[in-house]
Amino acid sequence: MSIDVDRFDQNSRPGQDSRPDRTAAASAAAASGAASPGTSTRPTMGEQWPVADFASNGFAVIDAGVSPQQLDQLRAEGLAVCRGERGPFEGLLPVPPGTTDEEVLRSYLCIHHPHKISDKLAQAMRLPAVVDALVQLIGPDIKSMQSMFFIKSEHKPGQAWHQDEYFIPTRDRSLTAAWIALDDATTDNGCLWVLPGSHRDGIIYPDREQDDDRFDCTDEAYDFPWSDDDAVPVQVPAGSVVLFNGYLLHRSLPNNGRRGFRRAFVSHYMSATSLLPWMLPIPEGVHLGKHDFRDIELIAGRDPYAYKGTEQLLAPMVRPSGEGGCAR
Numbered sequence: 001m002s003i004d005v006d007r008f009d010q011n012s013r014p015g016q017d018s019r020p021d022r023t024a025a026a027s028a029a030a031a032s033g034a035a036s037p038g039t040s041t042r043p044t045m046g047e048q049w050p051v052a053d054f055a056s057n058g059f060a061v062i063d064a065g066v067s068p069q070q071l072d073q074l075r076a077e078g079l080a081v082c083r084g085e086r087g088p089f090e091g092l093l094p095v096p097p098g099t100t101d102e103e104v105l106r107s108y109l110c111i112h113h114p115h116k117i118s119d120k121l122a123q124a125m126r127l128p129a130v131v132d133a134l135v136q137l138i139g140p141d142i143k144s145m146q147s148m149f150f151i152k153s154e155h156k157p158g159q160a161w162h163q164d165e166y167f168i169p170t171r172d173r174s175l176t177a178a179w180i181a182l183d184d185a186t187t188d189n190g191c192l193w194v195l196p197g198s199h200r201d202g203i204i205y206p207d208r209e210q211d212d213d214r215f216d217c218t219d220e221a222y223d224f225p226w227s228d229d230d231a232v233p234v235q236v237p238a239g240s241v242v243l244f245n246g247y248l249l250h251r252s253l254p255n256n257g258r259r260g261f262r263r264a265f266v267s268h269y270m271s272a273t274s275l276l277p278w279m280l281p282i283p284e285g286v287h288l289g290k291h292d293f294r295d296i297e298l299i300a301g302r303d304p305y306a307y308k309g310t311e312q313l314l315a316p317m318v319r320p321s322g323e324g325g326c327a328r
């Protein structure tokens with residue numbers, strides 16, 4: 001795949017204002033025959049969002065990035081993790097004999113960092129179609145710092161508006177998520193919603209706690225110059241990969257389907273040439289400017305900081321769903 005895209009360091013240019021003018025998203029939509037965001041006609045399942053327009057839109061969709069066989073393997077691996085067959089993790093529930101696969105999966109909204117106990121999921125962070133696109137978006141040297149396996153069965157909540165860069169501070173504009181749809185993702189079962197172009201200014205918007213029962217305990221971003229009417233649902237068939245920039249405002253709504261899962265395997269990537277000033281406390285004696293989180297996976301190219309070695313700092317864990325309230 002050869003695509004003509006600006007690299008991450010050029011995604012936002014001084015003076016290029018991405019606010020209420022939604023031209024980029026509108027022109028991408030027009031080019032593909034879709035309605036503009038903010039109009040009553042919403043993009044439909046499988047709408048084209050080309051990787052070539054990533055710099056303008058802040059997101060893109062790779063069609064059929066994952067084969068049907070790989071999808072089966074990824075779903076089976078997620079189940080094995082939830083059954084405890086890949087080892088224990090914080091929040092793992094006992095599985096009494098006779099518990100069906102569906103019952104096991106329904107117990108969880110999401111498992112964080114499952115790649116640490118599953119070789120297959122560690123491999124899935126390196127799917128060729130994804131790495132090929134990432135190299136063109138980020139550059140040749142890429143590392144990853146986290147993975148998440150979302151299950152989101154019916155009635156499970158979504159995540160409020162947020163920017164991943166708020167949680168994972170790369171500050172170099174290279175943070176990119178690859179969100180692999182393991183089921184068809186629709187407005188009914190809680191697909192991603194994005195605010196196209198909201199990444200371009202490189203602003204981290206204010207955040208606050210929220211207690212909206214549509215969402216888990218994720219803090220919500222607010223006071224940004226877009227409204228919910230500007231949001232675009234990213235409805236994609238299973239096997240699609242949604243790529244999105246770390247500054248892009250996005251959210252997902254609850255799974256309102258009557259039955260069934262909206263699974264997604266998500267990994268976050270950044271340039272391996274940048275330090276990653278993530279996770280406190282900063283080790284004693286380390287200058288803030290040199291703090292570098294080293295629990296990383298090298299995904300492509302070289303790691304200029306390999307001389308530091310890597311560390312095991314994160315452990316797989318269940319993401320709290322917020323059902324029954326958020327402990328603050």
Ligand SMILES: O=C(O)CCC(=O)C(=O)O
Pocket residue numbers: 150158159164177179190191192250251252264266
């Ligand atoms: O899959 C979802 O529902 C939300 C994913 C998300 O917000 C993220 O990966 O940052």
